[in-house]
Amino acid sequence: MKVTTDTICSDLLKEVEEYSGEKVASCIQCGKCSGGCPMLEAMDLLPHQVMRLAQLGLKEDIMKSKTLWVCASCFTCAARCQRDLDLSKVMEGFRVIQLRQKGGNTMHPRQLTPEQLKDAPQQAIISGFRKYSK
Amino acid sequence: MRYSLYPGCTLKTKAKVFEETALEAAEALGLEMVELEEWQCCGAVYPLAKDEYFPLLSPVRSLAAAGERGEKLVTLCAACHHVFKRANHAIKGDREAREKVTGYLEVDYAGDVEVVHYLEVLKNEVGFDRIREKVKSPLEGKKLAAYYGCLLLRPEKEMHFDDPENPTILEDFIRSLGAEAVQYPYRTDCCGAYLSITEEGLARDTVGKILKSAQRNGVEGLVVACPLCHYNLAKYQESLTDTRGGEGIPVHYFTELLAQALAEGPAEEERT
Numbered sequence: 001m002k003v004t005t006d007t008i009c010s011d012l013l014k015e016v017e018e019y020s021g022e023k024v025a026s027c028i029q030c031g032k033c034s035g036g037c038p039m040l041e042a043m044d045l046l047p048h049q050v051m052r053l054a055q056l057g058l059k060e061d062i063m064k065s066k067t068l069w070v071c072a073s074c075f076t077c078a079a080r081c082q083r084d085l086d087l088s089k090v091m092e093g094f095r096v097i098q099l100r101q102k103g104g105n106t107m108h109p110r111q112l113t114p115e116q117l118k119d120a121p122q123q124a125i126i127s128g129f130r131k132y133s134k
Numbered sequence: 135m136r137y138s139l140y141p142g143c144t145l146k147t148k149a150k151v152f153e154e155t156a157l158e159a160a161e162a163l164g165l166e167m168v169e170l171e172e173w174q175c176c177g178a179v180y181p182l183a184k185d186e187y188f189p190l191l192s193p194v195r196s197l198a199a200a201g202e203r204g205e206k207l208v209t210l211c212a213a214c215h216h217v218f219k220r221a222n223h224a225i226k227g228d229r230e231a232r233e234k235v236t237g238y239l240e241v242d243y244a245g246d247v248e249v250v251h252y253l254e255v256l257k258n259e260v261g262f263d264r265i266r267e268k269v270k271s272p273l274e275g276k277k278l279a280a281y282y283g284c285l286l287l288r289p290e291k292e293m294h295f296d297d298p299e300n301p302t303i304l305e306d307f308i309r310s311l312g313a314e315a316v317q318y319p320y321r322t323d324c325c326g327a328y329l330s331i332t333e334e335g336l337a338r339d340t341v342g343k344i345l346k347s348a349q350r351n352g353v354e355g356l357v358v359a360c361p362l363c364h365y366n367l368a369k370y371q372e373s374l375t376d377t378r379g380g381e382g383i384p385v386h387y388f389t390e391l392l393a394q395a396l397a398e399g400p401a402e403e404e405r406t
């Protein structure tokens with residue numbers, strides 16, 4: 001990937017730090033967060049790479065990444081980060097940047113299957129909507 | 135002591151047995167658990183974006199109601215517990231959150247209701263030794279294993295539930311019922327949670343790893359405290375049953391086992 005002054009979105013770091021309350025700039029790229037992430041195999045960017053791209057302000061690459069939507073907010077990374085960074089909040093920060101745009105929702109009631117409606121616990125459906133639509 | 139019980143939506147519908155057996159066991163243990171009046175859904179997930187105050191309204195309203203009754207708030211569902219603990223933490227430690235939320239709700243609440251999970255009541259207020267004494271039908275010879283998942287344990291700073299990497303509360307609970315508590319590596323890993331709604335394949339893979347690990351360690355039953363973990367673990371058993379025609383692993387709410395162990399055993403067992 002080519003990093004140029006055009007691709008770097010310098011406000012991104014500030015924006016995501018504000019939404020998440022996390023000091024993304026203090027990540028030292030140790031990779032421990034990615035090492036323990038249970039969703040790693042389905043991610044196109046690893047959690048520590050999201051942090052690095054955020055530091056560099058590469059908004060496009062983060063926003064189009066599948067990683068944001070497969071992170072299950074399991075808090076494992078946060079429990080292990082030596083810089084005490086909570087990546088579940090950073091991921092949420094990026095998700096809300098998209099979700100708060102008009103038409104930004106990524107989950108719609110019509111996508112629930114009849115089987116899910118019949119069997120899935122309320123908790124699953126409510127969590128899903130809280131996470132994927134605003 | 136009397137407790138305010140917050141059952142949550144799922145326990146009133148898809149996971150009724152979780153609440154029913156919790157109440158049965160509470161009666162056997164002499165714990166008075168009285169459901170809160172007029173509670174609403176806790177929201178199921180804690181809002182992780184810093185400027186989201188709206189999802190705190192519902193849990194704080196229930197917390198304030200328990201406060202008025204002067205009682206501890208007891209939870210069963212791991213997700214409700216997670217949301218209540220963290221909402222309380224926010225109200226206590228974040229002035230802006232407190233002012234916005236309590237101002238909107240017009241309640242006077244400073245975050246001081248104690249939120250305790252039913253398992254914590256068993257551990258700290260009843261005591262596993264006393265439970266062992268009260269067990270009438272010990273689950274002897276059963277090889278059970280805890281599946282903790284995420285929400286009870288993490289983030290430790292806010293949940294204060296157990297060691298997030300090496301918890302023991304559910305194993306101690308299992309042993310107090312007379313069963314064997316089997317250890318296996320994936321007991322604190324995520325089951326995929328709500329991804330079973332949006333990313334089924336991924337949830338299936340995640341659950342597959344957990345179940346196979348349990349199976350390799352000879353587990354005969356998994357013990358959970360979360361309806362969503364229960365749903366996922368029970369739903370994706372095909373990772374065990376498809377290969378070599380193996381058997382699945384039953385998933386139990388911890389309260390089902392507790393109520394069973396506290397009840398009189400079948401007649402023939404009593405005679406021996």
Ligand code: SF4
Pocket residue numbers: 026027028029030031032033034047048051080081082083084085087
């Ligand atoms: S564990 Fe923390 S410091 Fe290490 S790469 Fe991940 S976010 Fe950065």
Ligand code: SF4
Pocket residue numbers: 033036037038039040047070071072073074075076077078087088091
């Ligand atoms: S919170 Fe998200 S990024 Fe962190 S370990 Fe869990 S799934 Fe991975």
